[in-house]
Amino acid sequence: xxxxxxxxxxxxxxxxxxxxxxxxxxxxxxxxxxxxxxxxxxxxxxxxxxxxxxxxxxxxxxxxxxxxxxxxxxxxxxxxxxxxxxxxxxxxxxxxxxxxxxxxxxxxxxxxxxxxxxxxxxxxxxxxxxxxxxxxxxxxxxxxxxxxxxxxxxxxxxxxxxxxxxxxxxxxxxxxxxxxxxxxxxxxxxxxxxxxxxxxxxxxxxxxxxxxxxxxxxxxxxxxxxxxxxxxxxxxxxxxxxxxxxxxxxxxxxxxxxxxxxxxxxxxxxxxxxxxxxxxxxxxxxxxxxxxxxx
Amino acid sequence: xxxxxxxxxxxxxxxxxxxxxxxxxxxxxxxxxxxxxxxxxxxxxxxxxxxxxxxxxxxxxxxxxxxxxxxxxxxxxxxxxxxxxxxxxxxxxxxxxxxxxxxxxxxxxxxxxxxxxxxxxxxxxxxxxxxxxxxxxxxxxxxxxxxxxxxxxxxxxxxxxxxxxxxxxxxxxxxxxxxxxxxxxxxxxxxxxxxxxxxxxxxxxxxxxxxxxxxxxxxxxxxxxxxxxxxxxxxxxxxxxxxxxxxxxxxxxxxxxxxxxxxxxxxxxxxxxxxxxxxxxxxxxxxxxxxxxxx
DNA sequence: CGATCTTACGGGATTCGTAAACATA
DNA sequence: TATGTTTACGAATCCCGTAAGATCG
Numbered sequence: 001x002x003x004x005x006x007x008x009x010x011x012x013x014x015x016x017x018x019x020x021x022x023x024x025x026x027x028x029x030x031x032x033x034x035x036x037x038x039x040x041x042x043x044x045x046x047x048x049x050x051x052x053x054x055x056x057x058x059x060x061x062x063x064x065x066x067x068x069x070x071x072x073x074x075x076x077x078x079x080x081x082x083x084x085x086x087x088x089x090x091x092x093x094x095x096x097x098x099x100x101x102x103x104x105x106x107x108x109x110x111x112x113x114x115x116x117x118x119x120x121x122x123x124x125x126x127x128x129x130x131x132x133x134x135x136x137x138x139x140x141x142x143x144x145x146x147x148x149x150x151x152x153x154x155x156x157x158x159x160x161x162x163x164x165x166x167x168x169x170x171x172x173x174x175x176x177x178x179x180x181x182x183x184x185x186x187x188x189x190x191x192x193x194x195x196x197x198x199x200x201x202x203x204x205x206x207x208x209x210x211x212x213x214x215x216x217x218x219x220x221x222x223x224x225x226x227x228x229x230x231x232x233x234x235x236x237x238x239x240x241x242x243x244x245x246x247x248x249x250x251x252x253x254x255x256x257x258x259x260x261x262x263x264x265x266x267x268x269x270x271x272x273x274x275x276x277x278x279x280x281x282x283x284x285x286x287x288x289x290x291x292x293x294x295x
Numbered sequence: 296x297x298x299x300x301x302x303x304x305x306x307x308x309x310x311x312x313x314x315x316x317x318x319x320x321x322x323x324x325x326x327x328x329x330x331x332x333x334x335x336x337x338x339x340x341x342x343x344x345x346x347x348x349x350x351x352x353x354x355x356x357x358x359x360x361x362x363x364x365x366x367x368x369x370x371x372x373x374x375x376x377x378x379x380x381x382x383x384x385x386x387x388x389x390x391x392x393x394x395x396x397x398x399x400x401x402x403x404x405x406x407x408x409x410x411x412x413x414x415x416x417x418x419x420x421x422x423x424x425x426x427x428x429x430x431x432x433x434x435x436x437x438x439x440x441x442x443x444x445x446x447x448x449x450x451x452x453x454x455x456x457x458x459x460x461x462x463x464x465x466x467x468x469x470x471x472x473x474x475x476x477x478x479x480x481x482x483x484x485x486x487x488x489x490x491x492x493x494x495x496x497x498x499x500x501x502x503x504x505x506x507x508x509x510x511x512x513x514x515x516x517x518x519x520x521x522x523x524x525x526x527x528x529x530x531x532x533x534x535x536x537x538x539x540x541x542x543x544x545x546x547x548x549x550x551x552x553x554x555x556x557x558x559x560x561x562x563x564x565x566x567x568x569x570x571x572x573x574x575x576x577x578x579x580x581x582x583x584x585x586x587x588x589x590x
Numbered sequence: 591c592g593a594t595c596t597t598a599c600g601g602g603a604t605t606c607g608t609a610a611a612c613a614t615a
Numbered sequence: 616t617a618t619g620t621t622t623a624c625g626a627a628t629c630c631c632g633t634a635a636g637a638t639c640g
Contacts, residue, residue, distance in 0.1 A: 003376055005300055006605090021619060030607050035621060037605085045376060046383035051573050054614040054619055061439065061575050062382050069375065076368060080361065081298055081340060087357050088341035144356065276639095278346050280356050301630090315595060325632050330596060332630090349594050349639040597636070604629070612621070 007041035093282030094123035098137035099147040104128035144283040149201025166244040168257040192220035192238035302336035388577030389418035393432040394442040399423035439578040444496025463552040487515035487533035
C-alpha cells in the first residue's frame with residue numbers, strides 16, 4: 001500500500017486540470033480508474049488531497065503545497081528516463097579513453113571528429129599515458145577503454161580490437177638512405193638510432209627484431225616520448241623508428257618517414273576494456289568508429 | 296512498462312549492497328523477484344545498470360551516475376510521505392486564522408498556547424480584521440478558519456461552532472452604577488455610551504436591544520476598535536459595552552466590567568470555514584481546542 | 591562444488607474498463 | 616435534469632515466492 005509514481009502522475013494531472021474526467025482523458029485512463037488511484041494516494045499519504053463536489057474539484061491546501069514538489073519530482077524522473085534512453089542508445093554520454101600518446105596525437109583526433117559527426121551528443125575525455133598507465137587506468141575504471149601497444153597479458157583486460165601498426169624509419173630528408181626503393185633491417189643495423197625507452201611497445205619490437213639477428217640497436221639517445229626523439233633526429237643525432245599511425249610526427253618539416261620492409265617491424269595495437277565490465281554504449285559507438293579507422 | 300518507485304528502490308539497494316541476495320533480504324523480497332525488478336528497470340531505462348557475474352555485482356558507469364540522483368529522489372518522496380502523515384494527523388502544519396481583533400487579543404492567545412501544548416508541531420498565522428474582512432479572508436482561502444461575530448448569512452460560509460458571548464458594561468471604577476447588584480438595560484437607557492461603529496456585531500446587538508424598547512442608545516462617541524472605546528471611557532466620555540471574552544480590555548486599570556442581565560445582551564460568536572472545502576487537519580485540531588475553550 | 595544470479599510457473603494482489611449508482615447545482 | 620464522481624464487478628496484468636537451471640570462481 002505504498003506510494004507509486006502512477007499515483008503521483010494522477011494527482012498532478014487532476015490538480016492541474018481540476019477535473020477527474022479531463023485528467024483521465026489526458027492519462028488515457030477511464031475516469032473511475034483515476035478515482036481509485038487518487039483514493040489510494042490519499043490513503044498512502046493519510047491526507048485528503050482534493051475537495052470533490054459533483055460540480056468541481058479543488059485541491060486541498062496540503063495538496064497545493066505538495067503539488068510543486070511532486071511535479072518537480074516527476075520532471076526529474078522523466079528527465080532521467082529520457083537521458084537514460086539516450087545514453088543506452090549511445091547518443092549521449094562521455095567516452096573516457098586512455099591512450100598511448102602516439103595514438104592520442106595522431107589517430108584519435110580523426111576518430112573523435114568522425115564520432116562527433118555521427119553521435120553529436122558524445123563527449124570525450126582522453127588521458128594520454130604510457131602503456132602501463134593505460135592499463136592501470138582501465139583496471140581502476142577511471143577510463144572506459146584503453147588503447148595500448150604490445151600484447152595484453154593481464155587476464156583482467158579484455159581485448160576488443162587489435163590491429164598491426166607498421167613501423168617507419170624516420171630520417172632527415174637529405175639522408176642517403178632515402179634513395180633506397182625499400183628499406184630493410186639490414187640497411188640500418190649499424191646506424192645510430194634515437195629510440196624511446198625499453199618500456200615502450202615500439203622499442204620492444206625494435207629490440208626483438210635486432211635480437212633475432214643476434215644484434216642490438218646502436219642507441220645514440222633514449223627518450224620517453226616520440227616527439228622528443230623526432231626533435232633529436234632533426235638535430236642530427238641519428239634516425240628513429242616510429243609507428244605508421246603517428247602521422248602528426250611524420251609531418252615534421254625536414255624529415256621523411258618510410259616503412260621498414262620486414263613483417264617483424266610492426267607493433268600490435270590493442271583496444272581493451274576491463275574484463276567482466278560492460279562497455280558503456282557511448283564507448284561502444286566510439287569503438288566501432290575507432291576500429292573502422294584502424295582497419 | 297514504465298518506471299516505478301519499487302524498481303528504483305530495488306536499484307538503490309542492489310547498488311549499495313552490491314548483491315542481489317543481500318538487497319533482497321533488506322527489501323524483504325525473494326531474490327528472484329529482485330532480479331525481475333532490476334530487469335524491468337533496465338528495460339524501462341534501456342540501459343544496463345549492473346554487470347553481473349556469478350561472483351560479484353558491479354554498478355555500471357551509467358548506474359553510478361544515476362545512483363545519487365535516484366537516491367535523492369527516493370529520500371524526497373519518503374520525506375513527503377512522512378510529512379504528509381504528520382499533516383494528515385494534524386501533528387504538523389500551519390493554521391491560518393482570521394479573527395475579530397477582540398478574540399485575537401483575548402481568547403486566541405490562550406487557545407493557541409493550549410494548542411501548542413498538545414500539538415507542538417503546529418504553526419499559527421492570525422489575521423485580525425473586522426467581520427467583513429474575516430469573511431473575505433475565509434472565502435478567498437487566505438485563511439483556513441474564521442472567527443467572527445453575528446449571524447453568518449453567506450451561503451458559502453459554513454459554521455463549525457457557535458457560542459454566545461455575554462456583553463458587559465464597562466465603566467470607570469468610581470461610577471455609581473457599580474453599586475448595583477445587577478445591571479439591566481433599563482438602568483443605562485439614558486447614559487451616554489461610547490460604541491463601536493454600526494458594522495460591528497456588538498453594536499448590532501446593542502442597537503437591536505434598544506430598538507426593542509423603542510429607544511436608541513445615546514452615542515457619545517463612535518469608534519472602530521474596542522481599545523479606542525475603552526480609552527474614551529477612561530477619559531470620562533461615557534460607558535461602553537464589550538463582549539465578555541475581551542478579558543484583556545476589561546483588565547484595564549481604573550475600569551470595571553459587569554455583565555448586563557438581559558439574554559438579548561449577547562453576541563453570537565461563529566467559527567466558520569468555506570463551504571465545500573475540507574478543514575486541514577491542523578485547523579481541525581485547533582478548532583477542537585478553540586471550541587472547548589469557548590464552551 | 592558452492593555461491594549467486596536467472597528462468598519458469600502457479601497463486602494472489604493490483605489495476606483496468608464497463609456499467610450502474612450517487613450527488614449536487 | 617445534467618454533469619461529474621463514486622461504487623461494483625469481471626478480466627487482464629503485474630508481482631511474488633518456490634523450484635529448477637545456468638554460470639563463474
